[in-house]
Amino acid sequence: MNTSIVWFRKDLRLKDNPALFHSARSGPILPVYIWDETLPEQEEGASRWWLHESLLSLARSLSSTGSPLVFARGSTKEVLVHFAKRSNAQKIVWNELTEPWAKTFDLSLKKELLSTGLKVETYPPDLLSDPESMMGKNGPYRVFGQFWKRLRPALDPSAPFPAPERIFPPEFSVISEYLPEWGWNPSRPDWAKEMREKWIPGEEQAHMTLNTFLDERLQSYEKNRDRLDHEGYSMLSPFLHAGEITSRQIVRATLDKMHEHPGWQNDGEKFLSELGWREFSRYLLIHFPKMISEPFQPKFSSFPWKDNPEALLAWKSGKTGYPVIDATMRQLWAIGYIPNRSRMISASFLTKDLLISWKEGARWFRETLVDHDLANNTVSWQWVSGMGVDAAPYFRIYNPVLQGERYDPEGIAIRKWIPEIKGLPNQWIHRPWEAPEPLLKRAGIILGKTYPAPIVDHSYARQEALALFGALGGKGQKPELMA
DNA sequence: AATCACGTTGCTCCT
């Protein structure tokens, strides 16, 4: 029999999985997941919790096909070779990743496997375009608009691969580790409690989420995606990160839906362009891997970031005294997810108001987001801090009060996540420090005690940021505002 | 070849 090992990575699904689809046709399959601690950029924190749940879900699906998922820890190469011997498999099959480190890793792994006499078959990662052929006149695109102008008209993915009709187990089975023993499901302390209530990771739920979104929310996506008071966005990002669904599947379904409902054109285009940003982020990391650790615009590499542990802690724990920031950061900690608008506001606050490095922010998001994704996180943090692509102007500094009032006018998100100020009327809910004393008293609020006073004055912090950024980004002739 | 318009998501101040 022609047995294959299918090595699962960030592709925890049965549908639209080229490695699985093709190998299932050629013979029995041993599905394997390996936790290799020597690899860089592995999931941690909230996204590891998601990964844990997602793997359980995949394991259930595969068990029902008759060929259970096998878990192992250790060196990828050694595990694969060992399992191949035990199961009498001749071939290792996988889908590639887009992370910059993976290309070299896969290449040397492939060489090593071939040298032991095994066959290797790899399939492209979940991308909408070929990064090598997407080129402008002077090399890779650095502006989203140009990138998208080129890619958008070419978007027409063919129907995704179906799940394999049948998966046969290998003739000789192997011994699997027991996933719950890996300790990825937190208990003491159990910081994932609210995540368990909020999310159901897994391929089935990914498609239910997509369908609900397309049926109920796509038609008002452009208007509602930025709202903080209700969920007008797709919530697909964690499923995408684990590979429970592919961007190709989402694009295909969205295009079909837009065709069905011509009136949803603008909303559909907006949504597609968000997937475009996901694609662009991957594209950028492939061509400019240095931006994982360095500003895309080198002129900012000497920016005088502040080392301010107290302010950083206040930001992380939702105690800055700015309700929209605090609600955002508490939501992030509780359910591992905040919408795009919240990410921008809180990222702007950290980098422009507190003048703390985007890398600190990116590190925190990496630990706390269930959808944490190296490319999206890196590119977006740099964009907000004004050091990334698209000549995003550094003077675009978000005002946390105005943003709150605009996108959560009735303070619904504020009252949900900051109950200690829920008694404030809407007029003051985003600026408690300006509320008249009697009102504060009636609402049971003592600023600085029951809820923090603002840790910085936004308009002052803004002036300081403009001066510091201007000194590097501009002509260097800005007047000094700081004594 | 040189020039030009334009660029995901803002804010403040001035008239």
Place this chain on the structure above:
DNA sequence: CAGGAGCAACGTGAT
């Protein structure tokens, strides 16, 4: 109150 200038200046692709 609305509306507009200003905040800087570079890659991209069209002319």
